[in-house]
Amino acid sequence: MDNQKAKKELKIIEDWCKGCGICVAFCPKNVLTMENDKVVISDLDKCIKCGLCELRCPDYAIYLEVV
Amino acid sequence: MSSQLIKNNFREDRLPHIWCPGCGHGIIMRSLAQAVENLNLEKQKVCVISGIGCSSRTPGYLDFNTLHTTHGRALAFATGVKLANPELKVIVVTGDGDCTAIGGNHLIHTARRNIDITAIVFNNNIYGMTGGQYSPTTPTNEFGTTAPFGNIDKAFDICKLADAAGATYTARGTAYHVNQLTKIIENAISNKGFSLVDAISICPTYYGRKNKKGAAVNMMNYLKDFAVDAKVVDKLPPEKLENKFIIGEFKNTTEPEYTEEYMKIIKKYQKER
Secondary structure, X not given: OOHHHHOEEEEEOHHXXXXXXXXXXXXXXXXXXXXXXXXEEOOHHHOOOOOHHHHHOOOOOEEEEEO | OOOHHHHHXXXXXXXXXXXXXXXXXXXXXXXXXXXXXXXXXXXXHEEEEEOOOOHHHHHHHEOOEXXXXXXXXXXXXXXXXXXXXXXXXXXXXXXXXXXXXXOHHHXXXXXXXXXXXXXXXXXXXXXXXXXXXEOOOOOOOOOEOOEOXXXXXXXXXXHHHHHHHOOXXXXXXXXXXXXXXXXXXXXXXXXXXXXXXXXXXXXXXXHHHHOOOOOHHHHHHHHHHHEEEOOOHHHOOXXXXXXXXXXXXXXXXOOOOHHHHHHHXXXXXXXXX
């Protein structure tokens, strides 16, 4: 993984998640799952930090933070 | 506690927004903020104006100059804002009903004038806020609360409508093809003249439920599978275009712009006085 991506961290704002499941369905690596109508990170090691979840989350509840 | 894009361009204390779970409007609103950021526009030079409807909640969340006006009249207010303050980048956020039914006349005349305004239609094919009535973009034979036996009207192609009325930039994007939509919005804002972006959204709560189109994910998959890019349309056989809709840029031309022409008149006759 290149340096730029290594500096990014996947974050979830649980209060903002409305449980639509769009991020779970369009994650290319199946990193995410739904639990009690909220998104959770089930397998962080598989995350390639592509940002597709952030791009399509209608509620801005999941994003990559530059650390 | 939220992403940098949200911190920079949104009124964070207003979030989360009121739109339903899976509503595509949030995706399009983020895309608009991304486009403004990509263009490096000064926040004080951007004015976002809306009418009434689900889409029209947008100015409440975006941290630019914002104006929430009356049903269908956002373009009329925007014309006033632009003429009073021509250096502003004026962006109108409207819905399919707000833009083409209640504000249909404003749409065609704003397009005819080619005034430098960018209209982004959050097109979810239904009136969401008022309870799922069919709109001018509900396809024929589909259902709404006011069309319980199917809609017999034909749907508007908003891009063709704006094109025929005189808009100099028309394009269609979707809530699924986000990066393309962002690029389209950037080009629309950059165009000096009237630009119309038909941004196809999803409404799982009313349009989806009334027409048994499934949940948000199914509706996103529909956008993915049934959208055909304008660049490849000519190369495809007609059977591959059945039931499909076309996305991409349709028109990008330059014509005299209204505020500039208006200022020319003022300059000319002030000299003579």
